[in-house]
Amino acid sequence: MENDRSKILTESVKRLLRRNALSTLRKIVNKSHAADLSAVFSYLPLADQHKLFNLLDDSESRGDMFSYLGEDHLMAFIQDMSTEEIVEVLENVPTDDVADILGRLPADQADAILQKMKKEGSEEVEGLLSYGDDTAGGIMVPDFIAMGENITAQDAIASLQKEYKDVEMPFYLYVVNEDGKLVGVSSLRQLVVVPPGTRLNELMATDVFYVQTDMDQEEVAKIVARYDLLAVPVVDDHHRLVGIVTVDDVIDIFRQEATEDILKMAGVGDEFIETQSVLRSTRIRFPWLFASVMGGVLAFFIIGRFEESINKMTFLAAFIPVIMGMGGNIGTQSSTIVVRGLATGRLNTRDIWVVVSKELSVGLILGLIYGTLVGAVAQMQHSIAMLSLAVGLAVISSMAIAALVGSFIPMAFARVNIDPAVATGPFVTTAIDIISVFFYFKIATTLLGI
DSSP states (O other): OHHHHHHHHHHHHHHHHHHTOHHHHHHHHHHSOHHHHHHHHTTSOHHHHHHHHHTOOSHHHHHHHHHHSOHHHHHHHHTTSOHHHHHHHHTTSOHHHHHHHHHTSOHHHHHHHHHHSOHHHHHHHHHHHTSOTTBHHHHOBSOOEEEETTOBHHHHHHHHHHHOTTOSOOOEEEEEOTTSBEEEEEEHHHHHHSOTTOBHHHHSBSOOOOEETTSBHHHHHHHHHHTTOSEEEEEOTTOBEEEEEEHHHHHHHHHHHHHHHHHHHTTSOSSOGGGSOHHHHHHHHHHHHHHHHHHHHHHHHHHHHTHHHHHHOGGGGGGHHHHHHHHHHHHHHHHHHHHHHHHHTSSOGGGHHHHHHHHHHHHHHHHHHHHHHHHHHHHHHHOOHHHHHHHHHHHHHHHHHHHHHHHHHHHHHHHTTOOGGGGSTHHHHHHHHHHHHHHHHHHHHHHHTO
């Protein structure tokens, strides 16, 4: 349904742009959600993107567009804008998003924009830029609701109505002491169900889940997901409340991290292909494909070592693809399960032997099933008992060892603080191909006596 709506909007915008029907286009643009318009932008040339952007009636809508545009589309888009135009739009963009945008611009351009921004906003942005991009401090929102612990519920409600009307994500009320240190939290609902004179320190929850400014964003996302939070407070080294990380940012983090893992597992880097130049794409993929080539060459030498046996029984070569394929498939399955388990926190490196033994058992059971099946096919085709036994045993050993390798390598990488995603794809499949070929011919030549 969403894809259909996006497709209809894109085609309508393109048609109206060709006709230069700006009045009709203006109505459509200002009635459409910024998320839908941002999807349309990716299908338009830069000149048409600016034409569409200029049809937005107010700065707030333009700020929403900046927030929804993808990083690379946004960087290309603002290159043709003056500093004054960028500042005008950024004044209506959440502070954390402004920090993300400026962090990707050249330093001189970012400084020029900061100088022209309102003092309060620029100070908040500079504060966020002082933290690492992938840390809680770098992704937090500095706008939050915080009040003293001795304030009554009635006064807190009045303060919310007067002082906190523009807070972006009013999920929780955080309670701080006179030093600004986080001491408790209350839901906004709790304020209206207690007697008006109740003090915050009487109704607040003191068991607060929080993160520190230097915590990795992936760990922050796991905490929000684990405890079903709408936002998590961020504190500095002195336990002073400095910001919050909201659930919408967490969704973006999970999407980003999952994308990076998938691309790494395929051996193509951690960026989408449209964000890479031809030379960069080539440079990233080269080492992984070189590893595959070296693995293939090694497999070639292993097969060459058994050339005499193949000459005597040429049908041995016919079973190589199925044995390598079954091993490669289950190895990739095991490695994918482990990588995502580690990424989402469902698996821990301390459980390495539990995980490996479980995957080995699965590989062995599946190997027995498919080894029996492939062995039966070999028996039906060639009526040689030792051949069918050799093929069956080769499938069993290939799948069992593949499951072992596919689960162990990512866990081992994670244990030594190497991204486990790089262990899958070409690395695991190449290793499994070599092992499968060697075991197959070793078993076959031993049983057949050739």
